[in-house]
Amino acid sequence: MDLDPIAEVIRQAIGVDAETIGRLSLANAVRARMKACGIPDPHTYHRRLLETGGELTQLIELVVVPETWFFRTPEAFAALVQMVRREWLPAHAAGQLRVLSAPCSTGEEPYTIAMALLDSGLPADRFQIDAIDISWRALEQARRAVYGRNSFRGGDLGFRGRHFSEVPGGYELGTSVRKCVTFRHGNLVAGEGLPGLGHYDAIFCRNVLIYFDTPTQERVVRNLARRLTQEGLLFVGPSETFVT
Incomplete structure (x- = not known):
């Protein structure tokens, strides 16, 4: 064939x-x-x-088969919390921290961002998380916010007790976290990418760039850079540090 x-x-x-x-x-x-x-x-x-x-x-x-879990590479979320405490909060007495997760897959990453910020003491009304993905099926699962055991890996699962309730078929994420994330359909590769989303203090684009050819990598990174504030941070995966 x-x-x-x-x-x-x-x-x-x-x-x-x-x-x-x-x-x-x-x-x-x-x-x-x-x-x-x-x-x-x-x-x-x-x-x-x-x-x-x-x-x-x-x-x-x-x-497109998603492979993700909560607090995957936890150092990234710790770095975000540190940036918020040391840099963003002192410079912003009011307003919202804006974070983008792209692609967000079935929601584990953007929900992790929300949990990390809430657990750090940042009130929910001080941040906004947008999450986009090309897969309608993944977005539907993300909005449903019920996850099986494969989404919980690693030794420290304390967050599951704080933010989830056990239900038939898995664990359901609490409303206080879910309402922090807005999901929408989008394609990182298409055109200029991400129209109408504004600018972000942090963008998570992890474990996807490595699958693109070099021209596509460069185009996606340029599109994301346009969406960052002047002091904004772009988080990529550990194996994607070669991307410039």
Whole structure:
């Protein structure tokens, strides 16, 4: 099965190539969507992708598999809290700290930011968190805010007792944290990226840049830099420190 034309459509849409997705994973996703659409061959399916934006969305949902958990790389959240205490609060007697999580996947990262800030003593009315992702399915799960055990890793799970209630199927996040985060659909790679979101004191874009080719990395970082305040911080993943 010739997947190259389909892989190119995905690369142009989200900046991720077939090798990063995995050829087998891509083939399985394409077969699943061809079956769902009643399409017998990849050539016809490629035409469907070009003609129907909704079908591309369905395929992306199958190839973008979230891998995230609460307080992943906790040093980043500790650094944010330190910045807020030492720099932002002394310079802002009023107003809101603005933070962006992009992409936010199923919500663990932006909710972690909210928990870290609340646990540091910052009142909920002093900060605002926006969270965007390309996956409608991930955003739906994030808004539902019920998580299984795989979202809780590491030794220190004290935050779970403070902010979650055990429910059938997992743990439900409390309203006090949920109301701190606004989720919306968005694509980091498209056009200028993130239109209408304003500027942020901190942007978390972690563990995604490494999957992009160099031109896409540079474009995304430029777009994010435009959204930072003059003293704003960009948080990337530990393996993405090469990005400039």
